[in-house]
Amino acid sequence: xxxxxxxxxxxxxxxxxxSVAGCGFAPTSSGGAASNSLTFRWWGGEARNKAYQAxxxxxxxxxxIKVDAQYSGYDGYFNKLxxxxxxxxxxxxxxxxxxxxSTYAAKGVLTDLSSYIPGTIHLDTLYxxxxxxxxxxxxxxxxxSGSGIAPMLYDKTVFEQAKIPVxxxxxxxxxxxxxxxxxxxxxxxxxxxxxxxxxxxxxxxQPWLRQRGKDLYNAEGKLAxxxxxxxxxFTFWDGLRRSGAICPPEMLSNTDSATGNHPLIAGQIxxxxxxxxxxxxxxxxxxxxxxxxxxxxxxxxxxAISGGVLxxxxxxxxxxxxxxxxxxxxxxxxxAIKAMxxxxxxxxxxxxxxxxxxxxxxxxxxxxxxxxxxxxxxxxDALPPAPTAPPGYNDAKTALDAAAKQIAFGKMSIPDAxxxxxxDAEAALNGAK
Amino acid sequence: xxxTPVRKRKRHKHNLAGYAFLAPWLIGxxxxxxxxxxxxxxxxxxxxxxLTAPQWxxxxxxVRLFSDERYLQSVRVTLIYVVTxxxxxxxxxxxxAVALNRGxxxxxxxRATFYLPSLLGASVAVSVMWRQxxxxxxxxxxxxxxxxxxxxxxxxxxxxxxWTLVALSAWQxxxxxxxxxxxxxxxxxxxxxxxxxDGAGKVTTFxxxxxxxxxxxxxxxxxxxxxxxxxxxxxxxxVSGGLGGPIDSTLLYxxxxxxxxxxxxxxGYASAxxxxxxxxxxxxxxxxxxSARKWVNYAD
Numbered sequence: 001x002x003x004x005x006x007x008x009x010x011x012x013x014x015x016x017x018x019s020v021a022g023c024g025f026a027p028t029s030s031g032g033a034a035s036n037s038l039t040f041r042w043w044g045g046e047a048r049n050k051a052y053q054a055x056x057x058x059x060x061x062x063x064x065i066k067v068d069a070q071y072s073g074y075d076g077y078f079n080k081l082x083x084x085x086x087x088x089x090x091x092x093x094x095x096x097x098x099x100x101x102s103t104y105a106a107k108g109v110l111t112d113l114s115s116y117i118p119g120t121i122h123l124d125t126l127y128x129x130x131x132x133x134x135x136x137x138x139x140x141x142x143x144x145s146g147s148g149i150a151p152m153l154y155d156k157t158v159f160e161q162a163k164i165p166v167x168x169x170x171x172x173x174x175x176x177x178x179x180x181x182x183x184x185x186x187x188x189x190x191x192x193x194x195x196x197x198x199x200x201x202x203x204x205x206q207p208w209l210r211q212r213g214k215d216l217y218n219a220e221g222k223l224a225x226x227x228x229x230x231x232x233x234f235t236f237w238d239g240l241r242r243s244g245a246i247c248p249p250e251m252l253s254n255t256d257s258a259t260g261n262h263p264l265i266a267g268q269i270x271x272x273x274x275x276x277x278x279x280x281x282x283x284x285x286x287x288x289x290x291x292x293x294x295x296x297x298x299x300x301x302x303x304a305i306s307g308g309v310l311x312x313x314x315x316x317x318x319x320x321x322x323x324x325x326x327x328x329x330x331x332x333x334x335x336a337i338k339a340m341x342x343x344x345x346x347x348x349x350x351x352x353x354x355x356x357x358x359x360x361x362x363x364x365x366x367x368x369x370x371x372x373x374x375x376x377x378x379x380x381d382a383l384p385p386a387p388t389a390p391p392g393y394n395d396a397k398t399a400l401d402a403a404a405k406q407i408a409f410g411k412m413s414i415p416d417a418x419x420x421x422x423x424d425a426e427a428a429l430n431g432a433k
Numbered sequence: 434x435x436x437t438p439v440r441k442r443k444r445h446k447h448n449l450a451g452y453a454f455l456a457p458w459l460i461g462x463x464x465x466x467x468x469x470x471x472x473x474x475x476x477x478x479x480x481x482x483x484l485t486a487p488q489w490x491x492x493x494x495x496v497r498l499f500s501d502e503r504y505l506q507s508v509r510v511t512l513i514y515v516v517t518x519x520x521x522x523x524x525x526x527x528x529x530a531v532a533l534n535r536g537x538x539x540x541x542x543x544r545a546t547f548y549l550p551s552l553l554g555a556s557v558a559v560s561v562m563w564r565q566x567x568x569x570x571x572x573x574x575x576x577x578x579x580x581x582x583x584x585x586x587x588x589x590x591x592x593x594x595x596w597t598l599v600a601l602s603a604w605q606x607x608x609x610x611x612x613x614x615x616x617x618x619x620x621x622x623x624x625x626x627x628x629x630x631d632g633a634g635k636v637t638t639f640x641x642x643x644x645x646x647x648x649x650x651x652x653x654x655x656x657x658x659x660x661x662x663x664x665x666x667x668x669x670x671x672v673s674g675g676l677g678g679p680i681d682s683t684l685l686y687x688x689x690x691x692x693x694x695x696x697x698x699x700x701g702y703a704s705a706x707x708x709x710x711x712x713x714x715x716x717x718x719x720x721x722x723x724s725a726r727k728w729v730n731y732a733d
Contacts, residue, residue, distance in 0.1 A: 079691075079695040079696055082483050082695050083483075083695060086483035086484065086700075104484075107485055109484050250569070250586035250589030251569070251586070251589065252589070253568075253589035253673075253674065266570070394697075395697050398676075402680065405678070405680045406680055409679065411591075411680060431699075
């Protein structure tokens with residue numbers, strides 16, 4: 001028994017006909033579905049995931065647009081997204097990192113949202129300082145959902161036990177160094193005053209540079225500091241490391257504030273730069289608090305306002321109109337503002353702040369009052385705003401992490417590590433153009 | 434050779450049926466293996482950022498590889514990993530197989546137990562567990578603490594991190610063990626009886642009879658495990674938190690390839706890396722086959 005040629009061709013013809021029929025049918029079905037549904041991707045911890053899902057439920061009730069929610073942690077988030085962009089099948093709307101928006105905008109894969117403003121997206125509800133967080137070359141490629149200024153987090157309980165006064169808002173880097181040393185002594189063996197922040201680009205190095213009238217990047221997307229600056233920065237931290245004021249580099253392998261896998265939670269350190277008060281406070285018996293990052297000797301904070309996370313729409317979004325509606329929902333709708341609360345940063349508008357103030361938890365309130373204070377201090381700095389992180393930013397950031405750790409593990413001298421950083425970071429920034 | 438036209442047509446028809454049945458596999462081979470491979474060869478000669486069209490740059494990616502210090506580091510790490518983990522794994526597999534081949538009562542149970550880690554294989558769960566065991570506050574250090582030994586942070590220290598991966602690989606010796614065990618069951622018993630009469634001890638018997646007779650199995654496992662070791666990805670990705678750290682000490686080849694291709698969006702460069710790996714694995718395999726004539730004994 002064998003299949004005749006005619007039979008085989010008949011079969012193939014049937015298959016072809018079926019697939020043609022499939023094609024003919026497809027546009028009507030997906031077109032019909034598209035106006036009524038959205039795929040929406042974000043990264044976040046548990047609190048943010050719950051907040052989003054609650055908000056999306058309200059969105060569907062109000063607009064009839066169904067939202068297919070897809071979420072994960074930050075690790076691997078952009079790798080997966082890159083693969084989908086490459087395959088021409090990205091989500092209809094997704095959460096974007098403020099630092100990466102220029103990288104994606106430069107490649108022409110994000111929708112310029114100008115045409116939806118102010119018709120659909122009411123951008124003017126946001127504070128003026130926050131509105132442009134997603135703008136690249138003057139065009140809005142993302143809309144921020146919260147704002148913030150990265151603080152220094154500390155363990156108040158440890159300070160009290162050691163009878164050391166908590167840092168004042170006026171403290172400088174010298175005060176920080178002294179405090180870290182005293183804390184290390186008081187806390188005992190295997191515990192350290194502070195986390196090693198020599199690798200922290202936006203939370204530590206950037207304010208330090210801006211206090212000196214420089215910055216990480218300039219408006220042309222090049223490095224805006226010199227090798228001498230970086231060598232001085234690394235030398236400062238190397239001294240702290242040698243005196244035992246900051247943690248050894250082995251401890252840096254576990255510093256995920258979203259999962260609570262962090263030396264601050266484990267009680268191994270007392271201070272660290274970065275976000276995460278609201279996420280980490282419930283995970284420890286100790287009382288945590290925040291303070292502004294150490295100032296320069298001229299009293300400037302050098303801080304830069306971040307737009308928190310953005311929402312962006314791919315050019316290949318199947319439902320850009322619906323996506324724009326969802327973006328506006330998050331910034332304008334009172335129910336959405338209530339559902340999201342502070343899960344994506346400090347309220348970015350007076351409307352959001354007024355809506356949320358009555359129901360904030362203690363840690364949330366601390367975040368908000370700190371943000372208001374920090375914003376005033378940043379205004380007093382009278383420094384030019386920090387330029388948007390340039391294309392290639394992510395690789396430049398990785399290069400700083402690598403150079404800092406080479407020094408910390410004693411594998412490279414400071415000049416060698418500085419040279420390696422400049423070579424790798426410049427290659428990343430140039431290559432991304 | 435040539436038959437009558439009628440027979441020829443019959444054979445043709447016959448073949449057609451064969452190809453029809455092969456079709457699912459053939460389509461898979463072309464759609465998911467051969468065409469992507471050829472495309473990746475093309476990409477390796479281009480600059481391709483995943484989002485805009487590839488630009489032809491010739492052999493530039495291949496040239497750049499050799500001045501990329503992180504690439505050279507990943508090659509070093511991978512060679513250390515392959516050269517240590519493969520012999521360790523095979524030794525463990527052989528040892529356990531010989532131990533199990535002595536007419537144990539609950540052989541099925543032991544076999545399943547030793548095979549279990551391999552079933553879990555390259556899974557994320559096992560790697561996460563490994564991270565927990567070897568971290569600063571992990572199981573191993575708690576165990577050492579009982580004896581008053583202060584263990585270090587095995588995952589966080591670049592001197593030890595790669596060895597936790599080697600240990601993980603050696604622990605998953607189940608598959609080669611099963612193959613060895615099957616081989617051991619086939620060995621002719623009369624040789625052992627003769628050796629026993631001649632007064633050969635256990636060690637002599639193992640090295641003079643068991644190992645030479647088992648050499649085809651050793652060869653097979655060696656080839657397979659070497660190829661697997663070169664392609665190891667998941668454990669390094671999970672244990673190092675996705676970046677191959679600390680200071681690139683666990684930056685296995687495929688992990689760096691992944692970071693370049695999907696993290697830095699340099700898919701052309703990553704494709705060039707893939708083809709170099711393909712060539713190196715081919716070279717290793719060729720050397721194995723060439724040397725096999727000298728040390729592999731087939732029964733016939």
